[in-house]
Amino acid sequence: MPQEGKFFELFNAHAELIAQGGQELKSLVDQLVAGSDDVTARIQAIDQIESRADKITHETIALLHTSFNTPLDRDAIHSLITCMDDILDFIQDLAQSIYLYDVRKLPQEACRLSDICLSCCERAKSAVLLLNNMDNGPAILKICEEISKMESDADRAIRTSMAKLFREEQDVRQLIKLKAMYELLEIITDACEDVANIIEGIVLENS
DSSP: OOHHHHHHHHHHHHHHHHHHHHHHHHHHHHHHHHTOOOOHHHHHHHHHHHHHHHHHHHHHHHHHHHOSSOSSOHHHHHHHHHHHHHHHHHHHHHHHHHHHTTOOOOOTHHHHHHHHHHHHHHHHHHHHHTTTOGGGHHHHHHHHHHHHHHHHHHHHHHHHHHHHHHHHOOOHHHHHHHHHHHHHHHHHHHHHHHHHHHHHHHHHHHO
16 A cells, blocks of 8 residues: 555554444443453453554554655644544553452443443544545534534533532542542543544644
């Protein structure tokens, strides 16, 4: 594949891993909400996905340094792939925190946040897959707008979840653990919005 087209191939491969990571995250949270604390396999799966995505990120940056012509602005390519990688880094941070903090159970409210995370990841993938053709600009911008809306939904959901947590949780150690889990879930949606903002900028600049 020509060097220019290879960038989109790498973006697409990374975006697929983001969607997979979002699905594993949701399954991990669902298991803990249901009371199943045997989540080692889920955590390992997330680690493997993040590792594969890291390799794609490094390959993309290496290609950027060796390519004379690029299909998009060089800074935009670098910003996009690194912000895409941030999404999976934060998903891995959540999974590792669950392990390190020995979280055995999550409240039902975590399901709402993980649902939003998955939706954001899937829409980020959809937007990236359309980037190779700027005729897709209106569709891409619509997806970016949806991601921004979902990030706002996540902000509202975490405020509600935090309020309930501080009213009802009597165990201070458990409160600290759950507060950290909620905050990490919100950070994932923030990272998805960052990717959407970069994509939006690329579309507007190239339209």
